[in-house]
Amino acid sequence: MPSRQHAFTIVEVLIVVITLGILAAIVVPQFSDASINAKESALHNNLQIVRGQVELYKLQQSTYPTLANFTTAMTTKLNDHGPYLQSIPDNPYWTGDPSRANSVGSGGAGTSAWYYNETTGEFRENHR
Secondary structure: OOOOOOOOOHHHHHHHHHHHHHHHHHHHHHHHHHHHHHHHHHHHHHHHHHHHHHHHHHHHHOOOOOOOOHHHHHHOOEOOEOOOOOOOOOOOOOOOOHHHOOOEEOOOOOOOOEEEOOOOOOEEEOOO
């Protein structure tokens, strides 16, 4: 008696494909949300660190750093104080030139990665 070969039927293959599609539809959006959540968390952490160090600079130097020398003032030792930061952190939402992801300016969105006001010490993201 000849042996019979076993194979999957088209219905069985379709059931597996549909099941995998349903699982993918459930899992993929969760990964995209994780990316957004990670960017938000990084942004908030960076802001908290820089804002705290800007305030410490003001306490020790009696003035906020000027915009013109913000990066230098925050990353080098000055009058036996500092450095306040190892480097200016990247803005995770910056969509411009990647080499300027840590740029600091006082213009509107798109001109620099971070906004800084030397009069008030305000430091915030500059992407919106």
